[in-house]
Amino acid sequence: GDLLAPVDAAQEVWAAGVTYLRSREARVEESQSKDLYEKVYEADRVEVFFKAIGWRVAGHGEAVRIRRDSRWNVPEPELTLVLNGAGDIVGYCAGNDMSSRDIEGENALYLPQAKIYDGSCALGPGILLADPDSLVDLPIRMSIRRGGAVAFQGETSSAQLKRSLEEIAGWLTRELAFPDGVLLMTGTGIVPPDDFSLAVGDTVRIEVGELVLENVVER
Incomplete structure (x- = not known):
C-alpha cells in the first residue's frame, strides 16, 4: 500500500548535482553549456x-509525474541523507529526483523548472538511522517496468x-x-x-541499501 513520505510538511528537501562521473557525462551530452558541468564536477564547491x-513529496506507492511540456524525462535514484538541526547525518532514505532532461539541457538556468514541479520528488519508504561511515558503499539500483x-x-x-x-552536507x-x-x-x-524517456504508467523501483521505493508515473 501507499506510505506517507518520511518528511514533515514544512521540512525542506534539497539536492546535490553532478556528484557522480556518470551524471557529469550525461549532463555534458544533453547540455548546450557543456563546460558548466565539467567545471562543477571538478570544483571545490x-x-x-x-x-x-515536504507537503509536495510523494511517498512509497504514490504517483510521481512527468511535466506536460517536456518530451525527455527520467527518474534519478538517489541516496537521500537525513540531517538533524545541527547538520549532522543521522540516517537515510531512498529518493527519486524526477528530471526533465530536455528542459535543463536547453539552458542550465532552466534547472528549477526541470527539477521542481508537482510530483517531481519521491522519498521513502521510511528513514533508516545510520552514521555516515556505514553509508560509504551502499548499493543503489533502479528498474523501470513498462507493460510488464x-x-x-x-x-x-x-x-x-x-x-x-x-x-x-x-x-x-x-x-x-x-x-x-x-x-x-x-x-x-x-x-x-x-x-x-519515461512514459505514463511506468513503475519506477529504486533500491538504496535495504530500502525500496516504488512509484507509478503520471503526467
Missing part, C-alpha cells in the same frame, strides 16, 4: 539546489560519489540553517541512455 517542500517488461535497469554504489557525504548547511532538519538528495550515478 558543490552544486546544491532546492528540490521540494523491464524497460531499463541499472546499478551503482555510493562508493562512486566523487565527494564524501559529510562534504556534500557541509556545503548545504554552510550558510543555511535548518532548525527542524533537512533531507538532502546526494546525486545520481544511474542515468538511462539518451533514447530513453
